[in-house]
Amino acid sequence: MSQVIDLLRELVAIPSVNPSGGEPDDALYGEARMVAHLEAFLGRHKIDCKRQKACDGRENLIAVVEGRSAQPIILESHTDTVAVEGMEIEPFDPRVEGGKLYGRGACDDKGSLAAMVMALVNVAASGTPAQTCVLAATCDEEYRFSGVNALVERPEDVGLSVEQLRTGMACAGEPTGLDVVVAHKGAYRWCLRTRGCAAHSSDPTQGENAIYTMSRLVGLLEEYAESLGARPKPVRGAG
Ligand SMILES: [Zn+2]
Incomplete structure (x- = not known):
């Protein structure tokens, strides 16, 4: 466990905020530093990694430990984080307090990433596994999913x-x-547009107010959202 915590500290200390449509720059944004760090870490443990371009300046890192069966077990986690605005603690100075590690991305998603990396390291050190094990450290989960899509x-x-x-x-x-x-x-993101028809203010009944039409639509969307919440939840083991 201490190796997972050590690695998690290292990952939290590396800024990898999703640029959310902006340019990945060197100071705060983008996953490039995470990819390089994980690649070097896995390389020290003699695990092969491949980089995969997802979109401009953004890459996934995929590590594979070949098993006796090619049918893989894929461990997937993302390397980007949400923004740091409004945080009341230092985002990139990981601290352990009360058995928890605090910092940007500690929970989402660097905690699982560190655990999965160490799981793969342990699998590789135990000889050829029954099934091929893949670690997929994907980029851009917090915005456009370009990493996992690639x-x-x-x-x-x-x-x-x-x-x-x-x-x-x-x-x-x-x-x-x-x-x-x-x-x-x-x-699923829609752009909804309602159209009206202009009329002279002396007799608005001759026209059609697009805002009124949209307001009815918004009400229907609210009802639909409530009905989704009432649907039965997927059950573990149900397929
Ligand atoms: Zn996440």
Whole structure:
């Protein structure tokens, strides 16, 4: 465990804030320093890594320990963090207090990343595993998911096949209070536009107010959101 905590301290001390549409610059933003650090760390443990370009200046780092079966177990975690504005503690100076480590990304997602890296190191040190073990340290999870999208769209970039992704098992590390979560909500972003019709102010009934139409639509969206919350939750082991 102390190795996980040591590695977690190192990762938290490396700023890797998602630029959220801006340019990844050297001081605070982007995952480049994380990729380089993890690559060197895994290299010291004789684990092969491949970089995969996700989008401009942003890369995934994929490490593979070949097993007797090519059907992989994929451990996935992300290297970017949310922003640091409004934080009341020093974001990049990890502190342990009361058995917890504090700093930007300590929980989301560098805690699981450090645990997964050390798990892979331990697997590699124990000889050839029964199944191929893959660590996918993906970029850009907090904004556009370009990292994990690149991995599932072009696994051949890092020596994996679509078949391996389909038949393997994957575990994504995210803060869940140590509960196992079997489903994830999606996101779909729309741009809705309502159109009206102008009329002379002496007789507005001749026109159509686009704002009134939109307000009815917003009410319907609120009702729909409430109905989603009432749907049965996915159950562990249900597939
Ligand atoms: Zn996360």
